[in-house]
Amino acid sequence: MLIAAPMSGSGKTTVARGLMSLLRRRGYRVQPMKCGPDYIDTKFHEAVCGRPSVNLDLFMSSPAHVSAIAEHYAATADICLIEGMMGLYDGYDRDCGSCYEIARLLDAPVLLVVDARSAAYSMAALLKGFVSFRPDFRLLGVVLNKVGSPRHAQMLREVCADVGVPCLGCLPRNAAIATQERYLGLDFSDGTMSGFVQLDTIADFMEQHLDLSFLELLLKGRSENVANAGKMPYCNRKTGYGRVAVARSPEAFSFIYQSTLDCLSDSEVVFFNPEADEPLPEGTDLLYLPGGYPEKHGEQLVKARRTRDSIRDYAAHGGKVIAECGGMMYLCSRILTDEGEWEMCGVLPYTVSARQADRHLSLGYRRWEMGGREYRGHEFHYSQFIGDKPSTAVTVWNARGEEVDCPIIRIGNVLASYTHWYWGETGMFEF
Numbered sequence: 001m002l003i004a005a006p007m008s009g010s011g012k013t014t015v016a017r018g019l020m021s022l023l024r025r026r027g028y029r030v031q032p033m034k035c036g037p038d039y040i041d042t043k044f045h046e047a048v049c050g051r052p053s054v055n056l057d058l059f060m061s062s063p064a065h066v067s068a069i070a071e072h073y074a075a076t077a078d079i080c081l082i083e084g085m086m087g088l089y090d091g092y093d094r095d096c097g098s099c100y101e102i103a104r105l106l107d108a109p110v111l112l113v114v115d116a117r118s119a120a121y122s123m124a125a126l127l128k129g130f131v132s133f134r135p136d137f138r139l140l141g142v143v144l145n146k147v148g149s150p151r152h153a154q155m156l157r158e159v160c161a162d163v164g165v166p167c168l169g170c171l172p173r174n175a176a177i178a179t180q181e182r183y184l185g186l187d188f189s190d191g192t193m194s195g196f197v198q199l200d201t202i203a204d205f206m207e208q209h210l211d212l213s214f215l216e217l218l219l220k221g222r223s224e225n226v227a228n229a230g231k232m233p234y235c236n237r238k239t240g241y242g243r244v245a246v247a248r249s250p251e252a253f254s255f256i257y258q259s260t261l262d263c264l265s266d267s268e269v270v271f272f273n274p275e276a277d278e279p280l281p282e283g284t285d286l287l288y289l290p291g292g293y294p295e296k297h298g299e300q301l302v303k304a305r306r307t308r309d310s311i312r313d314y315a316a317h318g319g320k321v322i323a324e325c326g327g328m329m330y331l332c333s334r335i336l337t338d339e340g341e342w343e344m345c346g347v348l349p350y351t352v353s354a355r356q357a358d359r360h361l362s363l364g365y366r367r368w369e370m371g372g373r374e375y376r377g378h379e380f381h382y383s384q385f386i387g388d389k390p391s392t393a394v395t396v397w398n399a400r401g402e403e404v405d406c407p408i409i410r411i412g413n414v415l416a417s418y419t420h421w422y423w424g425e426t427g428m429f430e431f
Helices: 012-025 039-050 063-074 098-105 123-133 150-163 190-196 199-209 213-222 258-263 294-303 304-316 328-329
Strands: 003-004 030-035 055-056 077-083 110-115 137-147 165-171 245-249 268-272 285-288 321-324 334-337 340-344 351-353 362-370 371-379 384-386 406-410 414-417
Touching: 003 012, 003 098, 003 245, 012 030, 012 039, 012 077, 012 110, 012 137, 012 268, 055 063, 055 258, 063 077, 063 098, 077 213, 098 362, 110 123, 123 137, 123 150, 150 165, 165 199, 165 384, 285 328, 294 304, 294 328, 294 334, 294 340, 321 328, 328 414, 334 371, 334 384, 362 406
Parallel strands: 003 077, 003 110, 030 055, 030 077, 110 137, 137 165, 245 268, 245 285, 285 321, 321 414, 334 351
Antiparallel strands: 334 340, 351 384, 362 371, 406 414
């Protein structure tokens, strides 16, 4: 089932994690998935469901790959809950790559979550438009969120009846179940994530306010829906690098797509925490530095001198390094924040500022070619280079084929960029 909405902020995440929690409590194996390139929502999914959440993205990968990954992960689940992105029809070019396209590709029924604040009979026009604009998908029904009163709920149910859309529940406003946000998305810092995992509260809320008969119908169809699951190849191109050292910490290095780890399944993956002041694992054949919030952990990273020195020495002697966004920032000479200036690895001779005064949003899909192959990913950051800016080794385009200023840095065996690359279909870059 795909949980979609007319626009961002309607309550998709609240409903998604609520249903995941409720189904887990009832003993079902729930496989979470996320439309689009988001790597934060998937953390919340995993915290609720106890299994990795995977990304389904029709720009970063092909329809065949999206189908394969969905079938692969559905094989061991009773139900797959897919959290949508933005609005139902919002894609990288009109509705291309949208939740609507993914729902059609996977033949997944759609639950539409609608923010009903300050709306009454005008909701009829909105609902009628959403279900008739593209009638070639399966709509389970609508959940009306942020409802003001029982009287308001009754008015909205009448609207649904008039336009012929099943009303599957009216959720009253409840600040206690909202998830806090910060400048790159949902807040998953230790305290907030701990508070988030109060699963019974949100499960009780969903059980009280939703008509759950639609879930029973979905679960009855499980054996038919996943009869062929797991038979399609998922990782078409694995990467055999020997020993791959992957930086991982709760915040500083944590933006890792599950498909990236899957494409490394024929390598020996060794996780290490750059904040722990331990040298790079011996025998490393590839160092992978994913994104995260290194700017929030500048003091700890500075104190971990042995780690930084070993990475600088590894790169200087021809070691292979792939660094994305926060990982690239860590390779630079310095990171500037409003709290201070933090010396980083010095592998790349650049300075990055995360100061409030220097912040500027850079956002969008990216693609580039190197070595006869095309790679795709997504850029999303506020920090910026200060002073000397790196030149790009190749031309980078956005989803519309327009050239963009997003340098792909190639120095020796170091490949770095602000882009978070999707390696699930291509395999990791081969030096």
